[in-house]
Amino acid sequence: MARAENSGDEVSSEPPPRRARGGSVTLRDVARFAGVSSATVSRVMNNPEAVSEQLRARIEVAIKHLGWVPSAAARALATQRTGTIGAIFPTVANEHYASAIQSLQEAFEQQGYTLLLGCSEYETDRELRQVRKMLERGVDAFVVVGDTHRPELYPLLEQRETPVVSTFNYSAKSHVPCVGVDNYRAFFDLTTYLLELGHRSFGMLAQSADSNDRARARREGVRDALAVQGLGMNPAHFVEGFWSVNEGRRLFRQVVDSPKRPTAMICGNGSFAMGAMLEAMSCGIDVPREMTIAGFDDFELMAELPIPITTVRVPSVEIGRKAAEMIIAQLDGKQVESLEFRAELIVRASSAPPPKKR
Incomplete structure (x- = not known):
């Protein structure tokens, strides 16, 4: 012995x-x-x-x-905590969500927590089911995306005194602590930049906003920036769909096949922007001499295409890290405040003044 x-x-x-x-x-x-x-x-x-x-x-x-x-069960019995944090994201195929998830996991691991991940596919009913299942397993807190959820979600978490942080959006009206960018302001500023280049005819490839408050805020930012200049958008130049590169190509073709194509195309996400650029090259449209293309997300490939795409950059890694800090602070009994990150406009070769202004 x-x-x-x-x-x-x-x-x-x-x-x-x-x-x-x-x-x-x-x-x-x-x-x-x-x-x-x-x-x-x-x-x-x-x-x-x-x-x-x-x-x-x-x-x-x-x-x-x-x-x-x-034994996790024994530890939970002694501490009244399981050491797990639930996170529900719309998809893991989005590069920025994946970066935020990795950042969350690393931050939680450093504090002794395990991340339990769910994927809602932008379905609020599915998200609520996943939250309920995770609550059954005793998760200590939740990270969610955006502020469009089933109406019973936040009351359920409040009733159970379960901390929650909303990510990838910032709004002073949010019901819970949030961390992200102001999507409305980001697209208002992007549109203003294109207006300053001289563009007056705009198209937009918008992501479906049925269960996506971030997509809804972006389209409102575009419309309001145009309205300030007394402008509107031709209904034939505004199209929407689910996100993917292939969908971006299809929507772009739909707009350019309409009479009098716009000189500036604003894309509601990075996948649409890359699809629009690929389809423009396929159609023989000279970007940016004939048409400017601008997007969102700043996926890695957007800077590596033959014509790099002007875009709005979102600090996804920082958002994930800060969300983890806010969750842990709440679990420690501290009050937390919402935090806004500034979206950054990255100007690249895909944007230029319209032909008549050149």
Whole structure:
């Protein structure tokens, strides 16, 4: 039997357990095998700096030999927390959502939390079902996207005193703490930039706004910026659809096949912008001499196309990291305030004055 260090640990006189399946091994078994108390094993797991390196190594050998995995159920019973955070995103195929998810995971891991991910596919009913399932599993808090949800979602979380942070949008009217950009302001400013170049005829490839408040805010930003100049958009030049590069190509073709094509095409997301650029090249449209194309998201490929695309950049990594900080602060009983990140306009080769102004 290994001797206990001078730490006040009681050495068990029972024989060490045989190596068994991890599910049948307990913390007490590990303590007996290492010749220490159960409290010492707990201390090594929760605060390893509090014990000597030699003692920590001995316990780690016991854990490895026995294949022990701490019981999440036991920990949850003791702390009233499961150490898991739920995150519901519309999709993981979007480059910026993927970056934010990775940032969230890294930040939560550093604080000892595990991220549990759901994908709603922009369906609010599906999102609510996923939230309920995660609540059944005892998640401690939630990260969601935007502010368009089933009306019972936020009251449900409030009733259960479950912290939540909304991401990728900023609004002073948000019902919960939020972190992101003001999508309305981002597209108002983008449209103003194109107006300053001299454009007066605009088209827009808009993402469906049925369950997407960010897409709705972007189209309103475009319309209001035009209205300030006494302008509107030809109904034939405003089209909407679900996001994808292929959809962007189809919608772009629909607009340019209409009479008197616009000189500036604003795309509501990065996939539409890349689809529009590819279709413009296929149609033989000279970008930006004949038409300016501008987009959103700033996906990596947008800067690598033969004609790099002017776009609005969203700091997705920073949004994910800050959302994690806000969640952890709430779990620690602190009050948090919403935070707005500034969307950045990245001007590239796809934008120029219209032909008559050149």
